[in-house]
Amino acid sequence: MPNTVPEDELRKITDEYRHIQGEHEREGESGSWRRRQKAQLSDLETRFEQILDRWFQDESIREQWREHLFRAGAEPDPLHEAPRLYRGRSESGSTIEVFETESGDWEYIVDGTVAKRSKAPKSTDSVVQLGGQTFEEVFDAPPEALEVLRTYVAEQPSGGPPWEWASQLFVDGLIDLHFSLTERGQRFIQS
Known part of the structure; x- marks a missing residue:
């Protein structure tokens, strides 16, 4: 299964929230079930805000997500890209990036072009060989x-x-x- 991005978590919470909210609106005015649903909605709101606080620094994006959750507004455009499973550079300066596909396979991209798709290996070393090139792992975070x-x-x-x-x-x-x-x-x- 591909790595989950923060937007995927917000979508799951939104779906669950709307489902419980619909049930909550169909229930009578009082009762223990209704109180439990209200507590569940509150917990989901807390998780939603926690993800917004941790992963989205732009307040306008946070507001768009809140609008999406509470008032069925449009979902904001994705901000996070799928995380890399590997990134490396060869002696000649070529780069390789490896990502997981929707099907769970690995996609190897060399210099911007898909070079290979395969089943996920059991583990990955810091050195990858592909197409006659040897790639040493590099890290791009600041x-x-x-x-x-x-x-x-x-x-x-x-x-x-x-x-x-x-x-x-x-x-x-x-x-x-x-x-x-x-x-x-x-x-x-x-x-």
Whole structure:
């Protein structure tokens, strides 16, 4: 299954929210079931706001998502791209990026062109060979973000994850939506 982007989580919450809201409106004016539904709606709103706060710095985008949830407004255009599973560079300067497809296969893109599609390997090394070229893994997140990630993993500070760097680390494929290290993130920490 492809990596989930923050927008996917907001869509799931929106669907669940609307389903429960519809049930809530059909229920009578009082009762324990109605109170449970109200609590569920409140929990979903809290999760929704948490994702907005962590992943969307632009208040106008947050407002568009709120409009989508509460008033069935149009869904905002996607902001986050699918995270990389691998990015590397060859001695000749060619680049390779690997992404997961909707079907769960891996797509290898060399210099902007799809070079290969295959089933996902059990694991990925920091070196990939394809088309007679050897690619060494590189990381594109800002150096400050990479340093903050190393520090966070080493020290596990009580203040929680450094969410201000989440988008850059996520797109580079180093963390997932919950700020857990991905396989690529683990390779970075070990490098």
